[in-house]
Amino acid sequence: MVNAINERQKAILELAKNQGFVATEQLADLLNVTPQTIRRDINTLCGQGFMQRFHGGAGQANSVENEAYHHRLHAFVDAKRRIAANVAKHVPNGSSLFLNIGTTTELVAKALVNHKNLKVVTNNLHVATILSNNDDCEVLIAGGLLRQRDGGIIGPATTEFIERFRLDFGIIGVSGIDSDGSLLDFDYQETLNAKAIIGSSRETILVADHSKFGRRAMSRFGHLSQIDWLFTDMDLPDDFLNLASAGGVGVKICCGAE
Incomplete structure (x- = not known):
């Protein structure tokens, strides 16, 4: 079972995201705690798959393998719920969509449970199970290899x-967005499916927390400019905002309930 991370540990993750690597002594000074406390925090974050330990500190988890599913379920969950709620407001009744x-995207499915007359195509068994609770939703499940x-x-x-x-809509998640706008994932086969969704949707919505x-991540399936709408939880860094603007991407910042 994954334990919730505290505010100091969230700050460590944010610094690692911005810098790539954070030194133990640097973190102790910035956060006004002892190096021993920082080492315990790093051990916790590494044990849960959020970071990778290096000599003298830690950095982001590697680009080869994603965090475990049960870790991702608990990461930034409030932000993901806000994103999902706003996407559900954007999708009208009587729509057809990919998830x-x-x-x-699983939280988007939960936010769509009370929508009417939906037609949903998905390659996500969790999405299919969630939307099975909506009697007014027809779900088509893709065949293929089940990733257990x-x-x-x-x-x-x-x-x-x-x-x-x-x-009508292709609603897709992403593992990472590179500084040049590349949309990234860890599994090559998954990127082929995401690319197909982009090509088969009248309007593509990318859901991505900060x-x-x-x-x-090691596999590229597209570029930010191919997306119609980006739903996220915080203001974009300037370089990503410039990429979105240049690509004509609508940006929705989901700061709270609407």
């Missing part, structure tokens, strides 16, 4: 299934 793999660790369905058959449709900006 892909990800903990944020997170309920995702991937593979060539999944991509082929997605490409059969042309839907931790995704500048985060590294």
Whole structure:
């Protein structure tokens, strides 16, 4: 079971996100605690998959493997709920939409449970289960290989299934957004599915909390300029704001309930 992280540990994560690496002594000075306290915090964060330990400090988790699903369920959950609520307001009744793999898209599904006359295509078993509670929602589940660790369905058959449709909205999550606007994920097969959703949607919505900006992952599936709307929880850093503006991307900052 994942324990909630405290405010100091959140600050350590934010510094690591901005700097790439944080030294133990530097953190002790900045946060006005002992090095021993910082080491305990780093041990906690590394043990939960949020960081990777290096000599003298720690840095962001590597770009090769994503955090465990149960860790991601509890990371930035309030921000993800705000994003999901705002996306649900954006999607009218009587819509057709894709929802892909990800903990944020699962919260979007929960926010859509009371919508009427929805048609949903998904490669996420959790999304399908959530929306099964909506009697006025028709869910089509992609075939393919079940990834048991997170309920995702991937593979060539999944991509082929997605490409059969042309839907109103494609709502996608992302593991990271690079400084050049590249949309990134850890699983090559998953990126093929996300790319297919972008190509098969009349309007594409990217749901990404602030931790995704500048985060590294090894597989690229698109660019920020291909997105119609970005729903996030904090003001964008200037470089990402400039990329969104140049690409004509609408940005919705989900600071609280509306």
